[in-house]
Amino acid sequence: MSPPGEGSPVSPPVDAAAIAAAVRVLHRGGLVALPTETVYGLAADADNRSAVQAVFAAKGRPADHPLIVHVRDGAAIDAWAREVPQAARTLAARFWPGPLTLVLRRSARAHDGLTGGQDTVGLRCPAHPWARALLEALTQQDPARAVAAPSANSFGRISPSQAAHVRADLGEKPSGKVDLILDGGACPVGIESTIVDLSGDAPRLLRPGSVTREQLQAALGAPVPDADSDAPRAPGRLESHYAPRTPLELVDEGALAARINALRGERLAVLAPARALLDRGAPVIARAIAPSDPVDYARRLYALLHELDAAGAGRILVARPPQGDAWEALHDRLNRAATPASGGERL
Numbered sequence: 001m002s003p004p005g006e007g008s009p010v011s012p013p014v015d016a017a018a019i020a021a022a023v024r025v026l027h028r029g030g031l032v033a034l035p036t037e038t039v040y041g042l043a044a045d046a047d048n049r050s051a052v053q054a055v056f057a058a059k060g061r062p063a064d065h066p067l068i069v070h071v072r073d074g075a076a077i078d079a080w081a082r083e084v085p086q087a088a089r090t091l092a093a094r095f096w097p098g099p100l101t102l103v104l105r106r107s108a109r110a111h112d113g114l115t116g117g118q119d120t121v122g123l124r125c126p127a128h129p130w131a132r133a134l135l136e137a138l139t140q141q142d143p144a145r146a147v148a149a150p151s152a153n154s155f156g157r158i159s160p161s162q163a164a165h166v167r168a169d170l171g172e173k174p175s176g177k178v179d180l181i182l183d184g185g186a187c188p189v190g191i192e193s194t195i196v197d198l199s200g201d202a203p204r205l206l207r208p209g210s211v212t213r214e215q216l217q218a219a220l221g222a223p224v225p226d227a228d229s230d231a232p233r234a235p236g237r238l239e240s241h242y243a244p245r246t247p248l249e250l251v252d253e254g255a256l257a258a259r260i261n262a263l264r265g266e267r268l269a270v271l272a273p274a275r276a277l278l279d280r281g282a283p284v285i286a287r288a289i290a291p292s293d294p295v296d297y298a299r300r301l302y303a304l305l306h307e308l309d310a311a312g313a314g315r316i317l318v319a320r321p322p323q324g325d326a327w328e329a330l331h332d333r334l335n336r337a338a339t340p341a342s343g344g345e346r347l
Ligand code: TXA
Pocket: 036, 038, 039, 040, 041, 042, 065, 066, 067, 068, 099, 101, 103, 104, 115, 118, 120, 121, 122, 124, 149, 150, 151, 152, 191, 192, 193, 194, 195, 206, 232, 233, 234, 235, 236, 237
């Protein structure tokens, strides 16, 4: 899952002392901001109900929104889930460790605090060396021990792809909300994991991500359609998420110059391919070049949105990316970040 691309980040070497400190924090029920290959997670010991509750409090997240349980390896699936279908084993064997979350029927260990009271649990085995080191250290006594971790951002805000994003949003104690923020560098994938629901009769895609629909279909030899409305709740699907504070508008690249002109007098920030940013005379106070490769684009998306959001613009214009399987997750995140007035969907 690490295709070549300009600026592929290399994670800094794992800091064993920091990992040991993080494990101590987790053992005593505290919260750790944990680098994963997708985005930073806000981790708590998944078995510790009050620690899990503290995650919801720190994020300001409604209690009925389930958390993802991060496990050391596929052998832990049966500790957290029951009636596991073959398709789940196939996907875990193919994509774990990696940016794929499997929604399965829960076992008794997956308590209501994790699942929002639903009969399912989301499981993921992260690939980032820091996350793996932490799970290795945490599972010395019990191989199925796990951390519950949503993205380490305040509810509804842009997910953090760098430790600095977590520091700026949730912050570290005593002034902030997190006991320990681990800095494992910029997240190499940059957007949240693909989520597949395997709790029903057939696999359904709940959230597109860097493991694409075509990759899932190839692994399963079966179609993986979108979830219908009976699917388990995933707040990422139900409402505006991943949104900058500045209103964001998606515009077809061909219509961008005209839109910028029409908005003369407004302070604009623009994210578009270099070729669409050539008109230096436009009244734009901040501009960022949209990467032409979807892997690079995903890796940089949240950092670019954080940057443009901080520019003091009245509006962020984003050129709609190309179509196609590799771009599906980017369309999903940008649509959610867009405001309704622009025609962007708010689910
Ligand atoms: O890449 C990721 O998935 C990151 C990193 C930290 O692992 N985590 C993440 O967590 O994005 P969060 O909580 O921000 O988003 C998880 C999504 C939510 O939309 C949640 O509703 C959905 O996963 N989810 C978790 N458990 C679920 C379940 N049992 N059924 C349906 N959706 C579930």
